[in-house]
Amino acid sequence: MKMLINSPGTVVEDALRGMAAAHPELAVDVVRRLVVRRDAPGAGRVGLVSGGGSGHEPLHAGFVGYGMLSAACPGEVFTSPVPDQMLGAAAAVDGGEGVLFVVKNYTGDVLNFEMAAELAEEDGIRVERVLVNDDVAVVDSLYTAGRRGTGATLFVEKIAGAAAEEGAPLEQVAAVARRVNEASRSFGVALSACTTPAKGSPTFDLPEGELELGVGIHGEPGRERRPMMTSREIAEVAVGAVLEELPGARPVLLLVNGTGATPLLELYGFNAEVQRVLAERGVPVARTLVGNYVTSLDMAGCSVTLCQADEELLRLWDAPVQTAALRWGR
Amino acid sequence: MKMLINSPGTVVEDALRGMAAAHPELAVDVVRRLVVRRDAPGAGRVGLVSGGGSGHEPLHAGFVGYGMLSAACPGEVFTSPVPDQMLGAAAAVDGGEGVLFVVKNYTGDVLNFEMAAELAEEDGIRVERVLVNDDVAVVDSLYTAGRRGTGATLFVEKIAGAAAEEGAPLEQVAAVARRVNEASRSFGVALSACTTPAKGSPTFDLPEGELELGVGIHGEPGRERRPMMTSREIAEVAVGAVLEELPGARPVLLLVNGTGATPLLELYGFNAEVQRVLAERGVPVARTLVGNYVTSLDMAGCSVTLCQADEELLRLWDAPVQTAALRWGR
Numbered sequence: 266m267k268m269l270i271n272s273p274g275t276v277v278e279d280a281l282r283g284m285a286a287a288h289p290e291l292a293v294d295v296v297r298r299l300v301v302r303r304d305a306p307g308a309g310r311v312g313l314v315s316g317g318g319s320g321h322e323p324l325h326a327g328f329v330g331y332g333m334l335s336a337a338c339p340g341e342v343f344t345s346p347v348p349d350q351m352l353g354a355a356a357a358v359d360g361g362e363g364v365l366f367v368v369k370n371y372t373g374d375v376l377n378f379e380m381a382a383e384l385a386e387e388d389g390i391r392v393e394r395v396l397v398n399d400d401v402a403v404v405d406s407l408y409t410a411g412r413r414g415t416g417a418t419l420f421v422e423k424i425a426g427a428a429a430e431e432g433a434p435l436e437q438v439a440a441v442a443r444r445v446n447e448a449s450r451s452f453g454v455a456l457s458a459c460t461t462p463a464k465g466s467p468t469f470d471l472p473e474g475e476l477e478l479g480v481g482i483h484g485e486p487g488r489e490r491r492p493m494m495t496s497r498e499i500a501e502v503a504v505g506a507v508l509e510e511l512p513g514a515r516p517v518l519l520l521v522n523g524t525g526a527t528p529l530l531e532l533y534g535f536n537a538e539v540q541r542v543l544a545e546r547g548v549p550v551a552r553t554l555v556g557n558y559v560t561s562l563d564m565a566g567c568s569v570t571l572c573q574a575d576e577e578l579l580r581l582w583d584a585p586v587q588t589a590a591l592r593w594g595r
Numbered sequence: 596m597k598m599l600i601n602s603p604g605t606v607v608e609d610a611l612r613g614m615a616a617a618h619p620e621l622a623v624d625v626v627r628r629l630v631v632r633r634d635a636p637g638a639g640r641v642g643l644v645s646g647g648g649s650g651h652e653p654l655h656a657g658f659v660g661y662g663m664l665s666a667a668c669p670g671e672v673f674t675s676p677v678p679d680q681m682l683g684a685a686a687a688v689d690g691g692e693g694v695l696f697v698v699k700n701y702t703g704d705v706l707n708f709e710m711a712a713e714l715a716e717e718d719g720i721r722v723e724r725v726l727v728n729d730d731v732a733v734v735d736s737l738y739t740a741g742r743r744g745t746g747a748t749l750f751v752e753k754i755a756g757a758a759a760e761e762g763a764p765l766e767q768v769a770a771v772a773r774r775v776n777e778a779s780r781s782f783g784v785a786l787s788a789c790t791t792p793a794k795g796s797p798t799f800d801l802p803e804g805e806l807e808l809g810v811g812i813h814g815e816p817g818r819e820r821r822p823m824m825t826s827r828e829i830a831e832v833a834v835g836a837v838l839e840e841l842p843g844a845r846p847v848l849l850l851v852n853g854t855g856a857t858p859l860l861e862l863y864g865f866n867a868e869v870q871r872v873l874a875e876r877g878v879p880v881a882r883t884l885v886g887n888y889v890t891s892l893d894m895a896g897c898s899v900t901l902c903q904a905d906e907e908l909l910r911l912w913d914a915p916v917q918t919a920a921l922r923w924g925r
Contacts, residue, residue, distance in 0.1 A: 267786040267806065269861040269897055271825045271868070279826065279864030286870040287851075287863065287883040322859035342860075456597040476597065495601045496609065521617075526856035528892045529652035530672075531599040533617065534609030538601070540616040553617040557887070562858045565893065567599055592922045 266460040266467070266563075273462035277319050277339055284326060288589055291329060297353050298346065300326040301336040305358040311429040311438045312336070312358030315367040315422060316351060317374050318343040320461065320562045321482060324418060327590030333426035334367075334588070342461050342562070343483045345373035351381030355390050363391030363435035365442060367421055369414030370398035393439035397421055399451045399570065401510045402479025402487050413481050416520050416559050416570030417449035420582075423591065427584035441581070445572060452506040453487070453568035454499055455480035457526065459561045478502055482524070482561045482568075496531070500538035503569040508546060511571055516551040518582060519543070520570040525560040527567055532556065535567055551579055558590065596790040596797070596893075603792035607649050607669055614656060618919055621659060627683050628676065630656040631666040635688040641759040641768045642666070642688030645697035645752060646681060647704050648673040650791065650892045651812060654748060657920030663756035664697075664918070672791050672892070673813045675703030681711030685720050693721030693765035695772060697751055699744030700728040723769035727751055729781045729900065731840045732809025732817050745812050746850050746889050746900030747779035750912075753921065757914035771911070775902060782836040783817070783898035784829055785810035787856065789891045808832055812854070812891045812898075826861070830868035833899040838876060841901055846881040848912055849873070850900040855890035857897055862886065865897055881909055888920065 270276050278295055285293035292301045306312060315325045316338035325337035335358035338350035355364045364385065368378045375396065382392040399417030406413055425442035433441070455477040458467035468484040471477055476494060479487025494502070511517075521536040523529070536555045543550055551574055559568070574582065585594035600606050608625055615623035622631045636642060645655045646668035655667035665688035668680035685694045694715065698708045705726065712722040729747030736743055755772035763771070785807040788797035798814040801807055806824060809817025824832070841847075851866040853859070866885045873880055881904055889898070904912065915924035 267803070267823055267895065269786065269826050269829065269857050269865050269895075271827055271864070276860060276864060279867050280860050281863075283851075283863035283866035283868075283870070283885065286880070287866055287885045319860055320858070322863070327859070456599065473597070493597055496599050497601055499599065521613075525858055526893055526895075527599050528650070528855055528890065529657070529887075530606060530610045530649055530892070533611075533613035533652070534601070534606060535599050536613035536617055537609050538613075540613070550616070555613065555617045557859075560858065562860070563856055563895065565597065565599075565856075587923075593917075 266465055268462055270462055276462045277341055298350055299336060299338055299354055299357065300329050301357045302329055305335050306360030308360050309362060309432055310360060311362045311435050312355065312364040313367065313426050313429050314351065314354045314358060314364055316340065316346045317369050318345060321560050323590030324559045328422050328588050330588035332430045332584055332586035333422055333591065342463065345377045348377045348381040348384060351378055352384045355381065355385045355392065359390045365425060365435065365438050366392060366394045367418065367442065368394055368396050369418055370396050370411055371408045372410060391435060393435055395421065395439055395442040395446060397446050399446060399449045401450050401452055401506050406481055407485040408483065415453060415482050416451040416522050416568050417446055417572065419520060419558050420449055420518060420572045421445045423586060424578055424581045427581035445578060449570060449572040450507045450510045451568055451570040452503040453480050453482065453566065454478055454503060455524065455564055455566040457565040459484050459564035461562065480566065482559060484561060484564065496535050497538045500535060500542050504539055504542040507569055507571050511573055514547045515573040516549040518572040518574050519550050519553045521555045522559050522568045522570065523557040524564040524566040524568065525557060526563045526565040532567060539569055552582060596795055598792055600792055606792045607671055628680055629666060629668055629684055629687065630659050631687045632659055635665050636690030638690055639692060639762055640690060641692045641765050642685065642694040643697065643756050643759050644681065644684045644688060644694055646670065646676045647699050648675060651890050653920030654889045658752050658918050660918035662760045662914055662916035663921065664752055672793065675707050678707050678711040678714060681708055682714045685711065685715045685722060689720045695755060695765065695768050696722060696724040697748065697772065698724055698726050699748055700726050700741055701738045702740060721765060723765055725751065725769055725772040725776060727776050729776065729779045731780050731782055731836050736811055737815040738813065743811050745783060746781040746852050746898050747776055747902065749850060749888050750779050750848060750902045751775045753916060754908055754911045757911035775908060779900060779902040780837045780840045781898055781900040782833040783810050783812065783896065784808055784833060785894055785896040787895040789814050789894035791892065810896065812889060814891060814894065826865050827868045830865060830872050834869055834872040837899055837901050841903055844877045845903040846879040848902040848904050849880050849883045851885045852889050852898045852900065853887040854894040854896040854898065855887060856893045856895040862897060869899055882912060
């Protein structure tokens with residue numbers, strides 16, 4: 266598999282150099298692998314830190330900025346960052362109001378963020394953690410005990426980031442982040458496998474005429490394989506699976522996410538089908554976001570994330586945000 | 596090749612339905628295939644219209660909004676829209692100040708926009724046209740007499756859009772658009788071919804160990820095929836080819852563009868190499884944009900566009916923009 270890289274071992278470092286060059290508004294530490302808001306720490310502002318394996322860009326570094334993350338620590342591709350990175354991020358963004366770690370539910374991330382939280386507390390930094398576990402496809406998985414964390418991470422980071430920007434105290438920012446996670450569920454579908462630079466060949470084998478329903482963002486096995494389906498059929502399965510765990514007809518935030526290699530033309534068409542299914546089920550859509558936000562390298566596919574949003578969550582969603590990958594209202 | 600679609604014949608219509616659902620701020624006419632700013636026509640504001648074959652999203656419909664395009668008319672995949680669409684767009688956005696057509700240099704687009712301009716003039720709408728022809732790879736190509744129009748389209752639409760938003764008269768908006776095109780050059784590289792829905796298989800054959808230098812945005816042949824190269828080597832070839840036709844060390848706007856299936860992680864790494872080559876050649880980079888903006892469906896690859904920008908072009912580049920795919924400063 267051909268890649269636009271220098272060598273598998275320098276992919277993350279090269280990307281950070283490129284990010285530094287493109288975004289002077291961010292403080293990028295290539296050696297320590299940290300991407301931090303230039304205006305951090307903010308006086309009277311809770312710090313919001315996330316991170317995880319690389320390969321899901323723009324998640325997380327593309328969400329660092331006004332109204333969203335204070336810092337991101339990228340690990341190697343599909344590999345958790347180390348506690349030192351998380352601790353460095355916490356120290357860089359703590360202005361005395363404490364720090365919230367947003368942690369996707371993968372065993373390595375969970376353990377490393379836990380250790381980093383302990384180290385930070387020893388350094389006198391108050392830390393709360395919120396676990397994102399929105400993927401309804403499977404219980405327990407290749408790298409996860411319990412549900413995996415996927416698309417809801419974007420909702421959690423945006424909405425908790427808005428609360429932090431408004432000056433909400435740590436407990437409140439953590440509470441709203443947990444509320445978003447509880448109100449969110451996702452389901453992903455792969456049309457092709459992804460290829461990590463280290464391996465150089467597809468991480469799993471998906472025959473030409475089949476798709477995988479419920480796939481994870483690292484290509485972890487999903488629920489089942491089926492012969493290729495239409496966009497409408499995929500929307501019915503994905504939305505159906507999500508709504509099974511989010512009953513009721515409350516207005517939702519909708520993320521129609523591409524996993525990397527699916528053209529935007531197809532994603533918008535898929536959004537039309539997702540909206541049709543939601544309308545048929547009587548679920549009002551309050552806001553829609555379509556694009557490649559939580560990706561799996563070059564995987565072709567999509568995921569659907571719904572978040573049942575009350576007035577407060579909607580207000581925080583609409584609040585201004587200014588990051589590399591998500592911007593509005595300012 | 597698997598696609599997230601209902602059927603090849605409904606791809607554009609489905610995408611427009613999905614765009615309408617996701618972007619209530621746009622007026623999307625699915626039947627006539629028009630995407631128009633809701634506040635068009637603007638009093639005292641020149642209308643800016645572009646369009647072309649679908650499959651290059653977010654170009655052009657993703658660039659409709661405040662400070663950029665007034666309307667876009669998408670054709671079938673890799674096929675020019677028809678004059679009726681362009682005429683409809685012109686009528687929808689003309690508030691008496693006239694309309695500028697931004698036309699990528701492909702024979703079908705050129706002829707159809709020319710016919711639409713004549714029809715619009717008959718209807719009393721003043722029309723100017725600007726041709727975008729920035730691709731240095733080849734002279735004459737599969738669908739083009741002369742240089743192809745590629746990444747510079749984004750620069751032209753953004754900067755002319757800012758001028759229109761400020762209330763500049765038609766001749767002046769057209770002049771600045773032509774100035775941007777003259778100051779811009781591009782070079783593209785394919786690591787894989789793209790697959791159109793109608794064909795269902797790759798549009799050309801690119802062996803596993805090779806890349807194509809100078810490829811067009813529809814997969815048109817480039818300059819040559821070579822054994823796979825590193826990101827740094829590709830940057831040297833691409834930037835070198837562009838600078839040959841843009842001599843001098845004036846500050847540039849830089850677009851590091853993905854053609855669809857190349858992960859953002861790789862694109863940022865490629866940007867690091869592009870910036871390194873530019874620094875070595877003594878070319879200052881004034882602004883950088885990295886992402887999938889002028890795509891070729893699911894093609895893996897990249898392109899580099901440089902625009903030599905004076906103070907006025909930089910100011911218009913920095914001006915607020917609020918579209919589905921490009922937003923800042925407001």
